[in-house]
Amino acid sequence: MAHPVGARPAAKPPRRRDRSSPGRRDRSYHHGDLHQALIAATEAILVERGVDGFTLREAARRVGVTPAAPAHHFGSAAGLLTEVALLGFQALHDHLIDAAKAAGESPAEQARALGHGYVRFARAHPARFQLMFRMNRLLEDDPRLVAACGAAESELERATRAYRGLDADTPLDAQMKAEMLGGWSLVHGFAHLALEGRFDDAAGDADIETFLRDTLDAILRRHFP
Numbered sequence: 655m656a657h658p659v660g661a662r663p664a665a666k667p668p669r670r671r672d673r674s675s676p677g678r679r680d681r682s683y684h685h686g687d688l689h690q691a692l693i694a695a696t697e698a699i700l701v702e703r704g705v706d707g708f709t710l711r712e713a714a715r716r717v718g719v720t721p722a723a724p725a726h727h728f729g730s731a732a733g734l735l736t737e738v739a740l741l742g743f744q745a746l747h748d749h750l751i752d753a754a755k756a757a758g759e760s761p762a763e764q765a766r767a768l769g770h771g772y773v774r775f776a777r778a779h780p781a782r783f784q785l786m787f788r789m790n791r792l793l794e795d796d797p798r799l800v801a802a803c804g805a806a807e808s809e810l811e812r813a814t815r816a817y818r819g820l821d822a823d824t825p826l827d828a829q830m831k832a833e834m835l836g837g838w839s840l841v842h843g844f845a846h847l848a849l850e851g852r853f854d855d856a857a858g859d860a861d862i863e864t865f866l867r868d869t870l871d872a873i874l875r876r877h878f879p
Contacts, residue, residue: 691717692724696738700781705788710734735785736793742782743802749775750809761816766874768813769841773870776845783845810834817878837877844870 695716699708710724710731717723728734753771757764776783785791792799814834815824826834847853848866857865 688717688719688723689727692727692734693738693741696734697781700738700785704781705735705785705791708735708791732791732793735788735791736796736799738782739786739792740796740799740802742779742786743799743806745779745782746772746775746786747802747806747809750806754809754813761813761819762878765813765817765837765878766871768809769837769874769878770867770870772841773845773848773866777848777866780849784849787842810838840873840877841870844873 692713695713696708698716699712708731711721713734714721714724724731724734728737750768750771753767753774754764757767794800811826811834812822814826814830814837815822818830853866853869854862856869
């Protein structure tokens with residue numbers, strides 16, 4: 655259609671960007687959805703690259719948001735890693751409680767059950783487990799993290815009191831704390847060695863799960879006869 659002399663054709667309306675396009679960098683998230691998505695992305699990175707391979711930028715890239723988004727939610731890389739570690743300590747606490755409940759009535763059986771439960775947790779969640787004790791990468795003074803660590807440790811204290819025949823509210827003296835830390839160090843070191851494959855050669859052709867269970871049980875029976 656011809657335009658009158660001197661008249662300018664009407665400007666076309668600007669083309670709207672398809673905000674639903676899968677290639678769009680910033681996806682639309684509800685606050686809680688993005689929170690959980692970033693945690694899931696972080697755990698995937700930890701599994702693939704370890705703690706030292708984690709960056710906020712990579713977590714943002716996997717979720718499809720700008721690099722500023724994780725910092726807005728968690729403050730820093732340490733803040734996001736602390737959130738994952740917090741979930742790890744909470745899960746460990748529940749795991750230890752379940753292990754103790756499944757054991758017999760004997761305090762020695764319950765103490766050994768906690769040791770087995772600790773190692774099972776580490777092998778089931780190796781990325782979380784390794785992160786949980788990398789305090790140099792976490793906000794170690796975060797009150798929620800401190801509380802979660804304390805709750806998990808309280809299960810070890812409870813087992814120590816029971817093994818010693820003490821009431822539930824009796825404070826542990828220095829010798830008993832040393833005993834508890836000795837048992838904890840034992841299973842913690844065993845768990846790390848298992849995760850690093852240090853028992854594989856010793857297991858030979860035997861099933862590795864059976865070998866680890868039987869070996870740990872023999873060690874724990876010497877510590878908690």
